[in-house]
Amino acid sequence: MCGLEVTMTPDGAVDGIRGHEADPLSRGHVCPKAFALPQIQDDPDRLRRPLVRGADGELHEASWDDAVRRAAELLAGVQAEYGDDALAVYLGNPNVHSLGALTHHPTLVRLLRTRNRFSATSVDQLPHHVVAHALYGHQFLLPVPDIDRTELLVLVGHNPMASNGSLWTVPGFPRRRRELAARGGRLVVLDPRRTETAAVADEHHFVRPGGDAAVLLALVREVLAPGRARPAPYVDGVDAVRAAVEPFTPEVAEAASAMSAEAVRRLARQLVGVPHAAVHARMGASTQAFGVVCQWATQVLNVLTGNLDRPGGTMLTTPAVDLVGRGILGPGGFGRRRSRVRGLPGFGGELPVAALAEEMTTPGEGQVRALLTIAGNPVSSTPAGHRLDEAVAGLDAYVAVDMYVNESTRHADVILPPTGPLERDHYDLVFHLLAVRDTARFTPALLPKDPGGRHDWEIARDLGAAYLAARGTGLRERLSRRTLEAVARLRVSPTRQLDVLLRTGGGGLSVRRLRRAGPGGLEIGALRPRLPERLATPDRRIDLAADVVLADLPRVLDAARAASAATDDDALLLVGRRHQRDNNSWLHNAEVLTRGRPRHALLAHPDDLAVRGLRDGQRVRVRSAAGQVEVDVTATEDVMRGVVSLPHGYGQARDGVRLRHARTLPGVSVNDLTDPAVLEGVSGNAVLSGVPVTVDPVP
Numbered sequence: 063m064c065g066l067e068v069t070m071t072p073d074g075a076v077d078g079i080r081g082h083e084a085d086p087l088s089r090g091h092v093c094p095k096a097f098a099l100p101q102i103q104d105d106p107d108r109l110r111r112p113l114v115r116g117a118d119g120e121l122h123e124a125s126w127d128d129a130v131r132r133a134a135e136l137l138a139g140v141q142a143e144y145g146d147d148a149l150a151v152y153l154g155n156p157n158v159h160s161l162g163a164l165t166h167h168p169t170l171v172r173l174l175r176t177r178n179r180f181s182a183t184s185v186d187q188l189p190h191h192v193v194a195h196a197l198y199g200h201q202f203l204l205p206v207p208d209i210d211r212t213e214l215l216v217l218v219g220h221n222p223m224a225s226n227g228s229l230w231t232v233p234g235f236p237r238r239r240r241e242l243a244a245r246g247g248r249l250v251v252l253d254p255r256r257t258e259t260a261a262v263a264d265e266h267h268f269v270r271p272g273g274d275a276a277v278l279l280a281l282v283r284e285v286l287a288p289g290r291a292r293p294a295p296y297v298d299g300v301d302a303v304r305a306a307v308e309p310f311t312p313e314v315a316e317a318a319s320a321m322s323a324e325a326v327r328r329l330a331r332q333l334v335g336v337p338h339a340a341v342h343a344r345m346g347a348s349t350q351a352f353g354v355v356c357q358w359a360t361q362v363l364n365v366l367t368g369n370l371d372r373p374g375g376t377m378l379t380t381p382a383v384d385l386v387g388r389g390i391l392g393p394g395g396f397g398r399r400r401s402r403v404r405g406l407p408g409f410g411g412e413l414p415v416a417a418l419a420e421e422m423t424t425p426g427e428g429q430v431r432a433l434l435t436i437a438g439n440p441v442s443s444t445p446a447g448h449r450l451d452e453a454v455a456g457l458d459a460y461v462a463v464d465m466y467v468n469e470s471t472r473h474a475d476v477i478l479p480p481t482g483p484l485e486r487d488h489y490d491l492v493f494h495l496l497a498v499r500d501t502a503r504f505t506p507a508l509l510p511k512d513p514g515g516r517h518d519w520e521i522a523r524d525l526g527a528a529y530l531a532a533r534g535t536g537l538r539e540r541l542s543r544r545t546l547e548a549v550a551r552l553r554v555s556p557t558r559q560l561d562v563l564l565r566t567g568g569g570g571l572s573v574r575r576l577r578r579a580g581p582g583g584l585e586i587g588a589l590r591p592r593l594p595e596r597l598a599t600p601d602r603r604i605d606l607a608a609d610v611v612l613a614d615l616p617r618v619l620d621a622a623r624a625a626s627a628a629t630d631d632d633a634l635l636l637v638g639r640r641h642q643r644d645n646n647s648w649l650h651n652a653e654v655l656t657r658g659r660p661r662h663a664l665l666a667h668p669d670d671l672a673v674r675g676l677r678d679g680q681r682v683r684v685r686s687a688a689g690q691v692e693v694d695v696t697a698t699e700d701v702m703r704g705v706v707s708l709p710h711g712y713g714q715a716r717d718g719v720r721l722r723h724a725r726t727l728p729g730v731s732v733n734d735l736t737d738p739a740v741l742e743g744v745s746g747n748a749v750l751s752g753v754p755v756t757v758d759p760v761p
């Protein structure tokens with residue numbers, strides 16, 4: 063979402079990249095990942111032709127026709143033998159960053175007719191969707207902090223100085239933060255680590271992982287003190303909420319989190335004492351034991367302080383392509399279907415990915431025997447990835463749409479590689495929906511497509527057609543409206559589909575108009591109030607007293623009591639971290655991003671090392687209920703006592719196998735420690751934070 067200015071040499075190679083000053087959203091900002099674009103383009107390890115596993119067990123280059131046919135036969139073959147649900151599909155994160163992936167892959171997935179659908183959502187932001195659905199009636203009605211007009215920004219478990227914001231498109235966070243300070247505004251951060259964002263905050267409070275749920279509930283309680291709350295007239299359930307949060311005193315919050323009761327009270331006073339405030343809670347407050355409670359309490363705080371839908375508070379966007387208002391994205395909601403083995407809830411048509419491995423390894427009717435991954439790396443990115451690694455290796459069939467051989471796709475029978483980011487047209491269907499200003503930017507492909515290459519959407523189109531053929535689909539099904547529509551849609555290019563969406567959006571836009579508007583696109587304007595009209599609840603009102611959430615509050619209270627009773631035992635709590643120059647599990651091939659000091663180490667507080675007789679720089683063994691790793695440790699007071707931190711996306715050289723995409727960086731996969739048995743209580747989201755571990759010297 064940062065506007066880039068790319069200069070080219072006369073023979074068409076990328077010469078330089080910098081931020082586009084005139085971009086109305088990013089205003090010249092650019093993050094290090096942008097500089098890796100030419101390296102992805104030229105990376106000799108990036109796949110340009112399909113790979114198919116041969117009789118020798120190795121992956122070999124194949125023609126597109128052969129590879130697509132083989133992929134289709136494998137998937138359809140398993141389904142013919144074991145039923146539709148024997149095929150699992152996993153959609154990874156880069157799908158939301160690609161126009162063609164968004165327009166085409168969901169259509170392909172629907173054709174496959176499996177109910178075993180998974181995605182990176184359930185190792186990330188599922189609690190946000192559950193709460194948005196419960197309060198606002200639609201999983202994608204996700205208010206964003208109006209950072210450019212607020213006086214108080216409170217960030218919980220979120221590190222935008224490294225991540226550029228999340229469920230909140232905020233390019234150039236550092237500059238926006240400086241502008242906030244220049245207006246006299248304040249930034250408050252709650253995080254178990256003194257992050258890059260905490261370092262530039264006015265206040266940083268260490269909170270014990272998971273303990274922030276009690277802090278947020280105590281803030282709700284304090285804000286509900288007589289004379290303080292000012293919810294909008296379309297808000298119901300305030301009394302029920304008041305009763306439910308009554309036990310969460312600031313003292314209980316302190317016991318749970320180690321943030322002082324006084325600091326909790328002060329923060330509540332600040333929240334009601336300024337004209338505009340915005341609270342945003344993200345990864346650390348989502349991928350943890352009480353993710354849904356945290357996200358709910360965050361929304362409730364914004365509602366009760368009157369900041370929801372107010373300039374300077376948290377606001378909904380008015381995107382040029384309104385995927386929510388036009389019903390293109392479904393409202394979500396818990397379905398009747400549960401996962402086969404553990405009975406985990408499905409939400410928005412997907413099951414929690416923490417269940418994927420057990421669905422593969424547990425015998426019985428409906429066992430998963432084939433996998434399709436699209437732009438994903440679940441072995442690296444989901445809990446107990448080491449077990450999934452084994453499970454995937456034992457499948458009957460695995461097809462991947464990916465441009466790299468990664469920890470997961472190395473097991474594939476067929477890999478279908480799409481073109482790279484510089485070779486395709488782009489429009490951010492999803493990220494405009496979450497942006498701090500309403501803008502619309504179309505970016506035509508910069509480089510011609512590799513003549514033998516295929517775009518993501520072309521792969522979806524071809525695989526869809528080949529699949530229907532391989533399935534031997536009967537005439538009735540082939541001529542069904544559903545199938546005909548899907549096949550027709552797969553044939554229409556993403557840019558054509560975008561054009562239709564823009565033209566029918568009511569704003570008089572089209573791809574042509576956006577092209578003419580120039581590379582920065584169109585500025586629509588600052589966010590504007592949209593409520594209650596935009597609510598998708600049946601009565602266009604917000605009922606704060608969401609049963610699914612309130613039922614989980616006793617669990618938070620129990621945990622708070624247990625935390626205060628706990629004596630200092632051996633366990634440390636593991637949290638994750640992101641670095642500005644990492645991007646989940648990929649991009650480690652790009653030299654611009656990986657040079658410099660290694661970033662893979664376990665961070666631990668010096669006191670926690672001292673009591674274990676450990677030193678800075680030593681190799682340590684980290685053990686959890688799910689697995690163990692050996693890694694270097696770095697002593698730092700930037701993590702609170704009792705907490706250790708490892709980044710995710712490392713561990714490329716698993717089992718000593720050097721992957722094709724890996725410039726074998728040091729480090730291990732943190733997801734060899736995270737535990738799929740322990741899930742967020744309401745949504746089934748993975749718990750990646752607050753994982754109990756022991757740390758010992760390597761013998």
Ligand SMILES: Nc1nc2c(c(=O)[nH]1)N[C@H]1C(S)=C(S)[C@@H](COP(=O)(O)OP(=O)(O)OC[C@H]3O[C@@H](n4cnc5c(=O)[nH]c(N)nc54)[C@H](O)[C@@H]3O)O[C@H]1N2
Binds near residue numbers: 647
């Ligand atoms: N412990 C721990 N685990 C985590 C996290 C954490 O913080 N801690 N974070 C979680 C989060 S937030 C996320 S989003 C997930 C991400 O998890 P995943 O989505 O499973 O993994 P990525 O690392 O994003 O893998 C992206 C893959 O997509 C490929 N790719 C890139 N661009 C394209 C494209 O245009 N088309 C196609 N077809 N392929 C492409 C890349 O080559 C790469 O192999 O990880 C989650 N896992």
Ligand SMILES: Nc1nc2c(c(=O)[nH]1)N[C@H]1C(S)=C(S)[C@@H](COP(=O)(O)OP(=O)(O)OC[C@H]3O[C@@H](n4cnc5c(=O)[nH]c(N)nc54)[C@H](O)[C@@H]3O)O[C@H]1N2
Binds near residue numbers: 252638643645
């Ligand atoms: N450079 C870069 N940018 C990225 C990505 C990347 O990999 N690299 N990934 C992108 C993706 S897919 C996503 S989802 C976003 C995520 O963006 P962020 O939400 O900023 O994610 P993290 O940087 O993982 O920050 C999570 C923070 O939560 C803290 N934390 C852990 N447990 C708890 C807890 O229990 N309570 C509280 N309050 N805090 C806790 C951690 O210490 C950490 O600082 O970033 C996106 N941007």
Ligand SMILES: [Mo]
Binds near residue numbers: 155186
């Ligand atoms: Mo993510």
